[in-house]
Amino acid sequence: MSARATTRPGGRSARVQQSVHQAVRDLEAEMGRDALTVPLIAARAGVTPSTVYRRWGDLRELLSDVAVERLRPDAPPADHGGLRADLEAWTVQFAEEMSSTAGRTYIRDALLGDPGQGNAARCSDYAAEQLKVIAVRAAGRGEAVPDLETLLDVVVAPLMYRILFRPSELSQEYVGRLVAAALGRVGSPSGT
Amino acid sequence: MSARATTRPGGRSARVQQSVHQAVRDLEAEMGRDALTVPLIAARAGVTPSTVYRRWGDLRELLSDVAVERLRPDAPPADHGGLRADLEAWTVQFAEEMSSTAGRTYIRDALLGDPGQGNAARCSDYAAEQLKVIAVRAAGRGEAVPDLETLLDVVVAPLMYRILFRPSELSQEYVGRLVAAALGRVGSPSGT
DNA sequence: CAGCCTAATGCGAAGAAATTGCGTCTGCCG
């Protein structure tokens, strides 16, 4: 289980978590991610190392928590008036963010320090939520929309696979082809 | 770059690498992966910790190396007489191996301790090589075969995405659907 | 085949990080 705020926003636990997360972000920007250590972060956050170890277990889990937080979308997908436009815009932005050096690092961090796969699932849920918004919006316009599972399989999965396993450029044309493939599968069966 | 045998098979370096790799496999089986430490592995391998640190840098990279080694296919894909049968058989086996607890751990280890993405790329290359064998074999029979990039996008990527990000069962029916989707895309454009 | 040369390993010490027990304090709840 990840360390989430279990107390109210004003509580001490919440303050400590916020302070530690902020320390991670600051130090990451200042000295680079590989220079991070628990004692260093703790000192910057104004807490003792043992506090960090007790709450997060180890550095990997802490970084995983921070990374997931950074991967959370900050706004609903933009509305471009049509399913294809919405999908393409969202996918291009997604690909850019995730394939950047920082994005890849966050994904890897999120995947790594993650005993129960919970953080990885949250990453996927973020994408799924965004896609669902697009899908519902399109359905409201009366458009036929691909299944959510299909979108994840056809659009998101290939992007993430390339980002994680096959360092290569993700051209806009390629992204467009993925979206086209998804749109060609309206109504396809899904599920595992 | 990963620590590979740069000397001849009989050299001392090669012996040390083999010994350390074997120690990792043994200890992983005996005490569980989370109990592994560099000093522990070094002691079992009959070397000093500093040797391990010098050759591999840290525990993550060592585990990454061992994981990639374990993910290497031990045999070419079986020949079932037809493209669809070959693809389905290979994909089912791939999905089973990779979604097992051990498989997931190896994938994560391979991804993690990997500065230049080299080990992750090797994982992808393993799958690509196997698929290429199947594709060439089918082409030799005169069958129309999907592009290799398409196979990776449509078959491998969704499997890996689900394994890494969405802990769920991979039914044989689902695998069959992925293969069917790939076969329906014979001659599709590819590339990034 | 003998002897040198490079590179990797062993060893040991010093520094840093991780783990743990115990006392204290915060803040929630009766």
Added chain:
DNA sequence: CGGCAGACGCAATTTCTTCGCATTAGGCTG
């Protein structure tokens, strides 16, 4: 207002990590 549970600070201990130096194995040349 006072108790109680959980979280935190502190400090000692253990373990891991890094580094310089000496040694040795194995390749390479003459």
